[in-house]
Amino acid sequence: MAQHSENTEKLPAQTKEIWRTFWILLGITALEFLIAFTIDADQYKWTKVGIFIILTIVKAYFIVAIFMHLGSEVKALIWTVILPCIFVVWLIVALIVEGGYIGVERLFFN
Amino acid sequence: MASANTSTTAEHLIWKGGVQPMKVGYGKLMMWIFLLSDTFTFSALLISYGLVRYSFPTFEGLRKNFEFSTTWWPIPERVFEAVPFLHGISAPLVFVGIMTFILIMSSVTMVLAVEAGHRRDKADVEKYMLWTILGGFAFLSSQAWEWGHFIHGTEEGLTLANGAKVFGANLVQNQYGPPAFADFFFFITGFHGTHVFSGVVLNILIFYNTANGVYEKRGHYDMIEKVGLYWHFVDLVWVFVFTFFYLV
Numbered sequence: 001m002a003q004h005s006e007n008t009e010k011l012p013a014q015t016k017e018i019w020r021t022f023w024i025l026l027g028i029t030a031l032e033f034l035i036a037f038t039i040d041a042d043q044y045k046w047t048k049v050g051i052f053i054i055l056t057i058v059k060a061y062f063i064v065a066i067f068m069h070l071g072s073e074v075k076a077l078i079w080t081v082i083l084p085c086i087f088v089v090w091l092i093v094a095l096i097v098e099g100g101y102i103g104v105e106r107l108f109f110n
Numbered sequence: 111m112a113s114a115n116t117s118t119t120a121e122h123l124i125w126k127g128g129v130q131p132m133k134v135g136y137g138k139l140m141m142w143i144f145l146l147s148d149t150f151t152f153s154a155l156l157i158s159y160g161l162v163r164y165s166f167p168t169f170e171g172l173r174k175n176f177e178f179s180t181t182w183w184p185i186p187e188r189v190f191e192a193v194p195f196l197h198g199i200s201a202p203l204v205f206v207g208i209m210t211f212i213l214i215m216s217s218v219t220m221v222l223a224v225e226a227g228h229r230r231d232k233a234d235v236e237k238y239m240l241w242t243i244l245g246g247f248a249f250l251s252s253q254a255w256e257w258g259h260f261i262h263g264t265e266e267g268l269t270l271a272n273g274a275k276v277f278g279a280n281l282v283q284n285q286y287g288p289p290a291f292a293d294f295f296f297f298i299t300g301f302h303g304t305h306v307f308s309g310v311v312l313n314i315l316i317f318y319n320t321a322n323g324v325y326e327k328r329g330h331y332d333m334i335e336k337v338g339l340y341w342h343f344v345d346l347v348w349v350f351v352f353t354f355f356y357l358v
Contacts, residue, residue: 011229015222022218029210036187036203036357042172049358056353060346067221067342077132081142088153095157099164106165 021066028059122330141336145343148305152347155301156354159294166288178268184287186356192259206356209252210348213306216245217345220313224338227331232320235334239317242341246310253303260295295355302351305344312337 032055039048065071070078123135132139166183169176176185187202194205219241226234263278268285270276276285279292286292316337325331 011231013225013229013231013234015225018218018221018225022214025214026211029207029214032353032357033203033207052353052357056349059349063217063342063346063349067217067345068339074133077134077139077142080132081146084146085149088150088157091153092157092160096160096164099161102161102165103167107167 017066021062024062025059028055031055120330122328122332135332137332137336138339141339145339148343152298152301152350155294155298156350159298159354162290162294166290178286180268180270180284180288182287184291186358189260189286190256190356194255203356205252205256206352209249209256210352212245212249212252213345213348216242216249217342219245220338220341224331224335227325227334230326230331232323232326235320235325235331236317239313239320239334243310243313243317246306246313249306250303250310253299253306257296257299260292298351298355302344302347305347309337309341309344312340 032052035048035051041048064081070081119130119133124130125136134142163183167181169179169182169185173185176188178184178188190206191200191202192205193199193201193208219238223235223238223242226238261278261280263276263285267275267277276283278285279289279295281293281296282289284292316333319325319333320331325333
């Protein structure tokens with residue numbers, strides 16, 4: 001590693017993409033607040049929930065792909081991380097449905 | 111494996127077998143695997159939250175008529191509406207929004223520190239690490255305040271069917287809804303807060319090492335990148351906690 005220590009002059013910082021990602025994340029969070037306060041939750045409850053989940057996944061994508069640099073790793077590593085998470089999605093759906101049934105049972109037997 | 115060593119790969123990133131699986135250093139790959147297992151732990155917490163939440167009835171009436179009861183699940187924005195120094199003013203989700211901003215901001219300063227590490231710019235790494243540590247402490251203090259408020263509850267409290275009054279929340283009783291709501295709040299935000307705390311400890315450690323020139327002597331700032339991965343993960347988890355606990 002000797003060749004590094006000779007190089008004392010400063011390299012220019014490459015922060016353009018980092019700040020771009022920051023503004024995207026901030027913008028999405030602001031949008032979430034806007035939706036939380038402007039869309040009527042009595043009428044459009046599931047629309048709201050859907051929008052929030054989609055925006056959350058978009059935010060997660062930017063954090064993982066840009067901040068954690070997963071987007072620039074090799075395909076094998078990307079899939080090693082993403083594939084198990086896809087199975088988690090299935091577990092979420094399955095157990096939330098199951099929770100509904102538990103609620104029905106509780107209603108009947110109380 | 112002479113061919114592997116003549117490639118452009120930096121020497122410290124080659125594994126002991128002379129090759130480099132998945133084109134990353136050993137430590138970084140193991141950090142990814144650890145984060146994956148941590149994802150499962152947090153998923154388990156959030157999934158059980160979802161299961162228990164949908165096993166409870168939701169409030170049937172219009173939102174403006176919403177009242178707290180231990181029978182149905184509370185609407186989160188009615189629970190988390192307090193902001194420090196603004197006593198008695200209802201500002202739903204504002205404080206959580208501030209906390210989210212603090213965490214995203216500290217994630218940005220962390221990634222700037224990682225970028226400075228790639229340039230081997232010691233002063234820049236130190237500067238951004240300090241900002242990141244500050245952000246971590248700011249977040250933890252905010253969370254401590256929120257826990258305090260949640261535990262103490264409101265002045266009116268909640269009157270139960272038998273006439274007894276409940277103030278605030280703990281693991282067995284909860285003025286905002288079923289006790290399970292408070293249990294999940296303490297477990298999920300608590301587990302996340304513990305992660306933030308360990309992240310701050312790691313950040314202080316690598317800041318100390320940077321300031322002492324350990325990484326300069328080592329010839330690379332890979333440690334910043336590995337701890338950075340952990341810190342971003344903590345931010346990532348918060349994004350999900352924010353949505354599923356506070357928004358939905």
